[in-house]
Amino acid sequence: MPVLTRLIPSPVVVDIRPGALDDLAGVLADQRISHSGKLAVAISGGSGAKLRERLAPALPGASWYEVGGGTLDDAIRLADEMKSGHYDAVVGLGGGKIIDCAKFAAARIGLPLVAVATNLSHDGLCSPVATLDNDAGRGSYGVPNPIAVVIDLDVIREAPVRFVRSGIGDALSNISAVADWELANREKGEAIDGLAAAMARQAGEAVLRHPGGVGDDGFLQVLAEGLVLTGISMSVAGDSRPASGACHEINHAFDLLHPKRAASHGEQCGLGAAFAMHLRGAHEESAHMATVLHRHGLPVLPEDIGFTVDEFVEVVKFAPKTRPGRYTILEHLDLSTDQIRDAYADYAADYAKAIGS
Numbered sequence: 001m002p003v004l005t006r007l008i009p010s011p012v013v014v015d016i017r018p019g020a021l022d023d024l025a026g027v028l029a030d031q032r033i034s035h036s037g038k039l040a041v042a043i044s045g046g047s048g049a050k051l052r053e054r055l056a057p058a059l060p061g062a063s064w065y066e067v068g069g070g071t072l073d074d075a076i077r078l079a080d081e082m083k084s085g086h087y088d089a090v091v092g093l094g095g096g097k098i099i100d101c102a103k104f105a106a107a108r109i110g111l112p113l114v115a116v117a118t119n120l121s122h123d124g125l126c127s128p129v130a131t132l133d134n135d136a137g138r139g140s141y142g143v144p145n146p147i148a149v150v151i152d153l154d155v156i157r158e159a160p161v162r163f164v165r166s167g168i169g170d171a172l173s174n175i176s177a178v179a180d181w182e183l184a185n186r187e188k189g190e191a192i193d194g195l196a197a198a199m200a201r202q203a204g205e206a207v208l209r210h211p212g213g214v215g216d217d218g219f220l221q222v223l224a225e226g227l228v229l230t231g232i233s234m235s236v237a238g239d240s241r242p243a244s245g246a247c248h249e250i251n252h253a254f255d256l257l258h259p260k261r262a263a264s265h266g267e268q269c270g271l272g273a274a275f276a277m278h279l280r281g282a283h284e285e286s287a288h289m290a291t292v293l294h295r296h297g298l299p300v301l302p303e304d305i306g307f308t309v310d311e312f313v314e315v316v317k318f319a320p321k322t323r324p325g326r327y328t329i330l331e332h333l334d335l336s337t338d339q340i341r342d343a344y345a346d347y348a349a350d351y352a353k354a355i356g357s
Contacts, residue, residue, distance in 0.1 A: 008195075009235040011126065013148035016224045018217060021051075021152035024116065025058040033112060033147055034088035037061030040111075041091040042078060042102040048094050051118070051155075055093075063087070070097030072134040072141075075104035083109045089147065095119045095163070096131075103143045104130040112147035118155050119163035120223055122170045122265050123243055125149065126231030138255070145235050151224045153217055161297075162264065164214045164223070168296050169270025171226045172289060173247035174204030176273035179280060180245030184327040193242075199233035200242035208292055245328045247273035252322035253315040254307075263305040270298050271305070275316070278347040280329045286347065287354040300351055313340045 012032055015023070028034050039062040043052055052064055063085055068074050078101055082090065090109075092102025093116045106113035107130075117125045124131060126149050130141045156164065178201045184190040203226035212219030233242040240248075250272030254262045262268065270293050277286035290300045299305045302312035317337055320330045335343065 008232065009128070009145050010232050011146050011149050011228075013150075014228060015149070016151045016153070016221060016228070018153045020150050021055070021116070021155055024055060024150055027148055027150060028059070028089070028091070028114065030148070033114060036088055038085070038087045039063070039089055039091055040065060040082045040085055040087040041093055042067050042098055042105065044094045044098050048098065051093055062091075067094075067098050067101050070100060070131075070133055072104075072132040072139065075101040075130065075132055076108070078102070079105035079108040082111075087111060089114055091116060092146075093118070095159075096121055096124055099125055100130040100132055103146070104132060104141055107141075107143040113144070114148045114150070115146040116150045117224075119159040120151070120156055120167035120220070120227060121163040122167060123174075123227045123230040123234075125151075126228045127240075128231075128235045129240065140240075145232070149228055151228075153220050153224070156220055156224070157215065161214055164220070165296055165298050166264040166266030167223055167227055168207060168214075169264075169266035169268075169273075169293065169298050170243075171207040171223060171230065172204050172293065173245075173266075173269040173273035174200040174226075174230055174243050175208065175285075175289070176247045176276045177241070177243050177245035178204075179277070179282070180328040181241050183280070183329060183332060187332060188327050190327065193237045196233040196237035196242045199229050199236065203227070203229040203233070208289065214296060244323075245326070246276035246279070246319065246330045249319035249322050249326070249328060249330060250275070250315060253319040256322060257315060257318060258307070258311070261306060263299065267299050267305060271300060271302070272319075274300060274351075275344070275347055276329050278350065279333060279335075279343055283350055287350045290351045291354050294351075294355060301348060309341070309344060313337055313344060316340050316344075 041062050042065050089112045090106035091114045092099040099115050115125050130143045178197045185192040207226050210222050230243050247269045251268040254268045274290045
């Protein structure tokens with residue numbers, strides 16, 4: 001019999017709305033998640049402690065674990081502490097580092113993971129990847145998708161606004177990443193998954209074209225949904241290709257060349273995406289993306305995050321070395337230092353014209 005459809009790895013519950021945290025106990029009582037109420041909850045030492053005080057009365061069967069940071073050692077230590085508890089599920093309650101540690105720990109001890117995000121800084125909260133610092137720098141570790149995702153927009157608004165801005169940059173970079181994937185398909189015959197590409201691109205376009213701002217529930221809803229869809233698109237594709245192209249190569253280059261000065265992941269990805277769109281000749285799209293980044297308070301030029309033009313040129317030149325084997329507009333053009341500098345001058349001029357300065 002022919003296979004007529006395919007199964008998509010995705011959470012059984014996605015709850016994104018104001019006040020969602022108040023109903024967390026009900027979500028966790030779902031028989032597919034926990035039949036006994038025995039849960040291992042990973043939290044940070046800061047905001048996590050306040051949330052524990054708020055949620056503990058509704059989760060009497062939970063054990064609470066404080067996570068020190070976002071390293072591989074932290075995640076292994078967390079798994080070791082949890083493995084003797086005979087829990088139904090692991091709950092990661094916090095930002096990206098806490099959720100990534102919880103993802104890794106849950107995978108290590110064979111339990112489902114419930115991701116309860118307290119900020120929207122990047123698209124990793126629903127992805128099949130845990131990004132953890134290790135002795136060699138930073139590594140990505142394959143893990144199952146969360147079985148449930150809960151995002152309380154009231155909690156998101158209480159977090160520093162820089163986290164929302166970072167998520168915006170990461171979501172918008174999907175548009176450039178998918179364009180890179182299509183380029184690799186045309187030029188190198190790389191297989192492309194149309195469903196994964198469509199999900200990632202539409203998530204980015206929804207954020208790009210929404211008229212709201214970082215304090216609006218409507219905009220935060222679209223951003224949160226976009227980040228969740230992006231994570232699922234990576235599961236569909238089987239790797240990070242739908243959400244990682246030249247934009248992320250530039251981000252990684254910032255991190256590797258200037259680890260003590262680098263900005264947030266999403267800020268660097270957004271800047272990288274706008275510049276990459278310019279490089280591929282999509283000047284109107286690049287200028288539009290740049291103006292949207294500017295409207296939301298994200299960097300558009302390297303000086304916005306404390307880098308000189310020369311340093312940015314060096315970053316772009318180095319960027320292809322960060323992902324050997326990945327084909328993007330940077331590998332396709334293989335620009336010299338002078339060509340990158342000229343392209344950047346044109347990009348900056350287009351941006352200045354777009355915002356009327």
